Amino acid sequence: MRRVPVVATITVALAVATMIALGLWQLLIRLPEKEAELALLASNPARPVIAFPTRADDRLLFRRATLDCAAPVTIARAGAGSAGYRLIATCAGGQFVQLGTIRSPTGTTGWPGGSVTGRISHAPDARPLIATLFDHSPKPLLLVADTPAPGLAPNAVPDISSVPNNHLAYAVQWFVFATIALVIYALAMRRRRRG
Template sequence: MRRIPLIPTLVVGMAVAAMIALGLWQLLDRLPAKEAHIARLAKNPSLPAVAFPRFPDDSLLFRRTSAFCLEPVDIRRAGAGSAGYRLIATCRTGAEGPGFQVQLGTTRDPLGKVDWRGGKVSGWIGHAPDSRPLIATLFDRRPQDMLLIADTPAAGLTANTPPNVAAVPNNHLAYAVQWFLFAGIAAIIYAIALRRRAR
């Protein structure tokens, strides 16, 4: 029987150990943290309203909020799944400050427009559409911008669907299982290769 090759075995062993470690990290760290975050978010709709945040803060998602749009500087469309398109206004709040975005409502018309001049808006805090590719978010750790989802639609638009905590993804258990499967498959393939080599 041939001697087991040292370097390939070390490389495969380290790769398998790294995949197991990643699976344990997803299972023991990321999953409980995400479950705790979702539990906090589930309570937010029943908490008192807050001023719309000036900067991203995911702990405020689904909280009731309000803001005053001094002037909409842009109104754009974004996909809304089965609801068609969301019309999102970028608002100026004064000479200073970052402004904010408000989802005015939805429409099924791909060319739909709305005549909205601003004013006080109330609703819920959500995430603004993120144009970054999914792979880019792995390296670009900037927080996603916040969005005020209006509880009363602008004239001619359909009302927004209230935010639902059930829509918050929690895939960490699936990620953990995937890493464990990758580790198991790598170990099995290498064991088969060693057996064939021995023959």
């Protein structure tokens, strides 16, 4: 009978322990945190209107806010799926306002600026996906206007359905990976014993 390979056994044991720990972290820590965050966000639309925040704070998502966007610096386009394009104004103070949507890729609005009331959401993020893995700074916020600017269609109302909660799936995934690693190890040991 051949000896158990020590290095391989220790490597597999450490890998399986790490995967189980990650699964438990997702299940016991991240999932309750996310559920508490979602409960807060679900209550935000019913809270009183506030001034648009000067700092990014995800706890304010979907809350109604007001902003005086006098003399917008630029009005840019961002994809809006089947609605066409979102027109997003950058205010002189650096805040973003989603003015409405338009089907034409060259369409614009003559919005001169002014007071806007709407819901807080995330501004489009042009960073590559790989950059977001290493940059954990808060995403910038924008105000999604309740009333569209002249010549634009109304914005879709941002809501909690856009916030993913995948932590249970992540936990199951880590447990499945640990099980697969153990099965592969068991099969390799069985084959080793048979010579």
